[in-house]
Amino acid sequence: MSRADAALRGGLREPGLLRALAGLGERDRRSRERMDDPAADPVMLERTYRRFALVNRVVSRPAAVYEEWVRPRLSATHRARMLDIGAGGGDLPIRILQLARRDGLPLEVVAIDPDERAVRACSRFDDPAFRPRIATSADLVAEGEAFDVVWSNHVLHHLTAPELGALLADTERLVAPGGIGVHGDIERGRGAYLGFWAATLPFAWNVLSGSYIRPDGLTSIRRSHTAPELARVLPEGWRVKRGFPSRLELVWGSEILR
Numbered sequence: 001m002s003r004a005d006a007a008l009r010g011g012l013r014e015p016g017l018l019r020a021l022a023g024l025g026e027r028d029r030r031s032r033e034r035m036d037d038p039a040a041d042p043v044m045l046e047r048t049y050r051r052f053a054l055v056n057r058v059v060s061r062p063a064a065v066y067e068e069w070v071r072p073r074l075s076a077t078h079r080a081r082m083l084d085i086g087a088g089g090g091d092l093p094i095r096i097l098q099l100a101r102r103d104g105l106p107l108e109v110v111a112i113d114p115d116e117r118a119v120r121a122c123s124r125f126d127d128p129a130f131r132p133r134i135a136t137s138a139d140l141v142a143e144g145e146a147f148d149v150v151w152s153n154h155v156l157h158h159l160t161a162p163e164l165g166a167l168l169a170d171t172e173r174l175v176a177p178g179g180i181g182v183h184g185d186i187e188r189g190r191g192a193y194l195g196f197w198a199a200t201l202p203f204a205w206n207v208l209s210g211s212y213i214r215p216d217g218l219t220s221i222r223r224s225h226t227a228p229e230l231a232r233v234l235p236e237g238w239r240v241k242r243g244f245p246s247r248l249e250l251v252w253g254s255e256i257l258r
Contacts, residue, residue, distance in 0.1 A: 017194075017197060020193060020218070020222065021190050021193060021194065023222070024188055024189060024190055024193060024221075024222065027188060027222075027223060027224070027225060027229070028219075028222035028223050029223070031219045031222060031223060032219070033158075033212070033216040033219050033220060033223075034212050034215060034216055034219075035048055035212040035216055036115075036158075040212070042117075043210070044210055044211055044212060045117060045121075045212070046121065047210050047211045048089075048211040048212045048213055048216075049088065049089030049090075049118070049121035050089065050121075051207070051208065051211050051213055052088055052089040052091050052092075052213070053089070053091035053095075054207065055213055055217070056091055056092055056095075056153070057095075058199075058245075059186075059196075059245065059247075060092055060153050060154070060184065060247075061243075061244075061247075062091075062092045062095040062096055062099075063095070063099065064243075065092070065096065065151070065153075065182075065184070066095075066096045066099045066100070069149060069151070069180060069182050070082060070096055070099075070100070070107075070149050070151075071099075071100070071103065071105070073148045073149055073178070073179060073180065074100060074103070074105035074106075074107060074148075075105065076104060076105060076106070078106070079106040079107070079108060080105070080106065080107050080108070080148040080149070081107075081108050081109075081110065081146075081147045081148055081149075081176075082096070082107060082108070082109045082110070082147060082148065082149040082150075082151060083109075083110050083111075083112070083137075083140065083145070083147040083149070083150045083151065083174060084109060084110070084111040084112070084151050084152065084153075085112055085113075085137055085150065085151070085152040085155060085167070085183075086112075086113055086118075086152050086153070086154070086155035086158075087111035087112060087113045087118060087119070087122050087132060088113065088118055088121075088122075088153070088154070089118070089121045089122065090111055090121065090122030090124075090125050090130070090132060092153055093109040093111050093130060094109075094125050094127065094130060096109065097109055097127060097129055097130060106129075107129060108129050108131070109129060109130050109131070110131050110133065110140075110145075110147070111130065111131065111132040111133070112132075112133055112134070112135040112136065112137070112139075112140065113132070113134065113135075114134065114135070114136050115134075116134050119132045119133060119134050137166075137167060137170035137171065137174065138166070138170055140170075140174060141170050141173045141174060145174060146174060146175070146176040146179075147174055147175065147176055147179060148175075148176055148178070148179040148180075149179060149180055149181075149182070150171050150174050150175050150179070150180070150181040150182070151181075151182050151183070151184070152167075152182075152183045152184065153184050153185075154184070154185055154186065154220065155167070155183065155185070156183055156185040156224070156225065156230075156248075156250070157185055157186065157220055157223040157224040157225065158223070161233065164233070165233075165235070167183070168181075168183075168234070168235055168238060168250070168252070169235075171183070171252060172237075172252060175252070175253060179253060180251065180252070180253035181250075181251070181252040181253060182249050182250070182251050182252075183249065183250040184243075184247060184248070184249045185224055185225070185247070185248050185249075186220060186221050186224040186246055186247065186248070187224060187225070187226055187227060187242065187246045187247060187248045188221055188222065188223075188224040188225060188226055189221075189226065189246060191246060192221050192224075192245070192246035193218065193221045193222070195245065195246065196217050196218060196221060197218060200213070200214045200217065224248075225248065227240045227242055227248055230248065230250065234250065237252055238250055238251065238252045239251050239252075
């Protein structure tokens, strides 16, 4: 049994609901998501990647991401490029590609993740416009890449302060003229925690059973930032935008500076 699997079976227990809610005043920097463990159970990990789409349709709202941030940068006469940093299971960029095709707008998505397990999960999508690869944002900066949209989803809460600064700096270098960088994440708060706890409880023993989605989702919320916390550390030119449900987006681009 892997360490992560043992955690799910009681080796490392989640804090009780009341204790967790009481502790949300400060960011939990010590807890780690179980799927990030190199020894995570591969069957549970694969099931988690495949079921991300169910959660992301509600929490990450790819259609809203597409309409607000991606579609305005697409053109019927120009093949736009989007970078998805920390692609996870790949469901979100694939959904955005589907929406672009629906609208007759050419788009290519490069999806990067330093974890080869995530990139392997992305590879189940056979789409010529979708290119998953093992890489970091720094790798693409070194290669001189540029994108009309640089996006990440649920990456920020994984990062230390220096890592966050490096990601934002890389984003500025990777955004093509007229493009935009957006990093979406959860906003830590009691509403977010209680909402996710209650919404996933009925599915913990069926749809979400045998995956890391529920325990890691709760850990993610405890590790996440609030809007004021991020606003205090953002470099010049970046802004924090609040969204629904309990979402934060860090936004950078030429139009933001005007």
